[in-house]
Amino acid sequence: MANVLPRKALKPKKTAFDAQLFLDSVGASRRVQEFRTKQAIFSQGEPADSVIYVQKGSVKLTVVNESGKEAVVAIFGSGDFLGEGGMAGQPLRMGTATAMVPTTVLIIGKDEMTRVLHAEHQLADRFITHMLARNIRVEADLVDQLFNSTEKRLARTLLLLARYGGEEPERILQKISQETLAEMIGTTRSRVNLFMTKFRKLGFIEYNGEIKINKSLLTVVLHE
Numbered sequence: 147m148a149n150v151l152p153r154k155a156l157k158p159k160k161t162a163f164d165a166q167l168f169l170d171s172v173g174a175s176r177r178v179q180e181f182r183t184k185q186a187i188f189s190q191g192e193p194a195d196s197v198i199y200v201q202k203g204s205v206k207l208t209v210v211n212e213s214g215k216e217a218v219v220a221i222f223g224s225g226d227f228l229g230e231g232g233m234a235g236q237p238l239r240m241g242t243a244t245a246m247v248p249t250t251v252l253i254i255g256k257d258e259m260t261r262v263l264h265a266e267h268q269l270a271d272r273f274i275t276h277m278l279a280r281n282i283r284v285e286a287d288l289v290d291q292l293f294n295s296t297e298k299r300l301a302r303t304l305l306l307l308a309r310y311g312g313e314e315p316e317r318i319l320q321k322i323s324q325e326t327l328a329e330m331i332g333t334t335r336s337r338v339n340l341f342m343t344k345f346r347k348l349g350f351i352e353y354n355g356e357i358k359i360n361k362s363l364l365t366v367v368l369h370e
Contacts, residue, residue: 165269168262169199175258181245183321190242194232197259200224203249208329209241216327220278221246221307223320227276247320254362291332297341299331301366304351308359318356 170362178201181187187198198205198365200222200320207220207228219241222228228243231254263270283306292298304327309316324338331338345351 157321165266165272168266168269169252170201170250173256173258178250178255179253181249181251183245183247185245187243187245187249188229188239190237194229194236194239195255195256195299196229197254198229198243198254199254200226200228201250201252201300204322205243205245205247205249205251205268206326206341207241207243216329221322223309223316225271230259230273230277233260245299246322246326290326296331296333296337297344298367299333299340300327300341301345301350301363303327303330304345304357304359305367307362310359310361310364317359319359322357 181203187205190208202224203220205226205228206218207222208216208218208284209215220228222243229239231240247270263273286368290302294302304319307322324335324342328335328338342351342353345363345366346353348362350360350366352360
């Protein structure tokens with residue numbers, strides 16, 4: 147009788163890491179939380195001990211100075227990260243994140259985020275791409291504020307909020323007030339109202355409770 151060699155035990159295949167699945171699920175050091183409109187996700191001065199990933203909804207980041215003046219510094223939507231300053235040694239939150247509409251976020255502990263970024267290149271690549279895009283945006287915002295007219299700044303902000311230039315533009319904006327737009331571009335609500343009315347008359351935007359952005363608004367930004 148022929149000798150039968152024992153089969154070698156097959157090593158179980160390691161399941162490929164799925165960055166989106168990680169960001170869509172809960173775990174030991176991450177939890178999903180829902181927030182109502184105008185509810186704070188985190189507040190200025192709180193410990194910067196987690197990173198926030200927006201699963202659904204819209205979030206504004208505001209900063210209040212020593213004299214009590216508030217400014218909107220950024221708007222985040224689905225697929226965006228915020229609050230990552232703690233990973234760079236920032237001990238406290240530098241601003242307040244508030245839900246603009248009913249919003250669902252994944253809250254990831256700082257240590258857990260650091261561990262996964264070191265272990266999983268797919269998530270690390272995605273996070274780095276996000277941070278690079280954010281830095282480019284900050285530089286562009288500074289140039290915009292220094293050199294462009296109020297009308298052009300408003301048009302650019304509306305296009306950015308609608309994610310024009312991305313893979314899937316959102317032509318219908320989440321609820322956003324003219325006061326918030328004014329704070330974002332450094333002007334008054336009356337000036338925003340003036341240019342919004344102009345944009346509507348020219349067919350660049352449509353609004354009746356919600357704002358619909360048409361591609362023709364790009365002509366305002368591109369026009370010298």
